[in-house]
Amino acid sequence: MGWYRLKIVGMKNSKIRKAMNLLDTYESLLKLEKNILIKELNYDSNDIELIRKSSEIKEYKKDLELRNIEVINLNDKEYPEELKNISLPPLFLYYMGNISLLKERKIAVVGSRRGTKYGKNFIENLAKTFSENNIVTISGFAQGIDINIHREMLRNNGKTIAIMPCGLDRIYPTEHLKEWKEIIKKGLIISEYSIGIPPYPGNFPLRNRLIGGLGKGVVIVESGERGGSLITAELALEEGRDVYALPGDITSPFSIGCNNLIKNNRAKLITCGIDILEEYQWNIKEKEKTFSIINNEENIVYQQLTTGMTIDELILCTNFDGKKLIGILSELELKNMVIALSGGRYKRKV
Template sequence: MSTLHQIALTFIKSIGPITAKNLLAYCGSAENVFSASKKQLLQIPGVGNKTVDAILSTNALSRAAQELAFVEKHGIDVLFFSDEQYPRRLKNCYDAPILLYFKGQADLNQKRIISIVGTRNATDYGKNLCRQLCEVLAPYHVLIVSGLAYGIDVTTHKECIANNIATVGVLGHGLDRLYPQVHKSVSQKMVLNGGLLSEFPILTNPDRQNFPQRNRIIAGLADATIVVEASIKGGALITAEIANSYNKDVYAFPGRTNDVFSEGCNFLIKTNRAGLINNAQDLIYYLGWYDEVPENKKPVQVNLQLNLTANEQKVIDVLKNGQLSIDEIAISMNIPQSKLAIVILTLEMQGLIISLPGKVYKLV
């Protein structure tokens, strides 16, 4: 495979990710796209004269040579759509870019990846939520993705660095520059453990229209997108909407009804576009990570000094032998399910037991 031709394919005007994938599917490789005749290209469904003329008259190969020289000089990885290293989660998104530029150490196919987004005008409330999320998620070997913008984005990256979590910033420009420049020191630390990712070539300015476009990568890379703080208008809600269109999980922290920087989160929750989470434990539960105790994290032991009722203590005792269904607990305790349901709900609210699929319960 020719990296030069793969890069060149992204420089052809009027060819976006969907058309590019169509060309690759019929031609077999980027080299074959450039060597195909006009007649051969016109036989491809969805490819018309305008696209063919753009391919045949392009100077993309010379521009690609400049790009290739830059990435080789600066140790930047070129991830093509067909490469094994290309993010698999993103590849499943219909409009995923055919090529990415990546500088860093992170595994973009790591087992656990989440995106955290939010307002550029982060409050102390939002910053504290970012800190708490990162502190709790650190033992789970998670990769956290954001956009390296002001506010929630850069706060997330900084907290990841503080907790030794791999973090990737998705940029709205080429890797020959950084916007905002004030985050340069943060980005340099990110490259050591996480990285910087972009679909844009060098000489691409951080223009306004690039950022909604890059948001689809933030959403597509992850298993779930978490909105920490967001106004009713802005990039965070765009990212959440894109994640929903990809059938990805979206979660949001609720805020006060009169707080402008929580309006977006409250709207997502109210319209069932996001699940409500109050803390990192909620996220771990929803993502199904609760059964895997991370390294260096001891299981929480039930505090026997809690002021439990007799039936609550019986449920705790029964579950010490392992997870059980509500039917099995009811039989063991010789108690009606209607009465047991209230006891179980109380224990769940106290954080002593958790519910698994199929009305099965276990101790935390």
């Protein structure tokens, strides 16, 4: 339990891990003679002094307790197997909330910090599907898509995990205080950073590797040509995780990143949460297979799609212009009523 003390006083991860691999407990380390520390662990005088300092830490432990922050290490049974297998697993995870969520089925969801209504509508449907099928979402608590997936999962009584780029004594960003409190009660907030560590710029890509590595896969919902969500996608691919992307309007700056991932075969195209459940053969609740209510224009298009049709063919049948049809087809895909086929064709699901 006390291994984190070595990190607090500044001991290198490699030195801490060496001790953790050799000894069962931190208390066992404190009992070792100086010559054993030098011979068996290859510690120097500075390391031995750090061990002494770590044993004197009292206020820090008290501060953790006052804030209801718990700590697990790489060797604890609660530590997630997914993170053990990434290239740079954190030695320690600080958390607040329900740690058992780390053992459940998990999918990360990230995207633009300036999402559109299109992205928000998709998130609403995705959260409903995941909540009803007991899938835990992972995201980074940032503005835009991240906070939207947290909110929608909470609204649907689902389970969500927020991974922070700073110590858990800081709410970042501060305007998400309401969600912070609710996630602690109903979900889980974790960080590899000890209390007192601010959200330095360099912490964000390191945090993203945890988002990309903790789940079975990562969903990218709207992304510009560059951004943190694309970094998360690449990190996930490097760790052998699946990446999924929501396609969007080719003229929208918010869909460039997703469309490029799909075009370059870096991500699988999805239009709803059921696509992911089917990919992993996770059981789908029967009520999820029911369709959403559609408006009159959507119904006109839907009724035409008994066979695969292109947008040009739909223009002739419906008298709608191309732009309107793209919008209607996107809505029908989000409602799980229409699927996109090869060759730019669309067909209704039933």
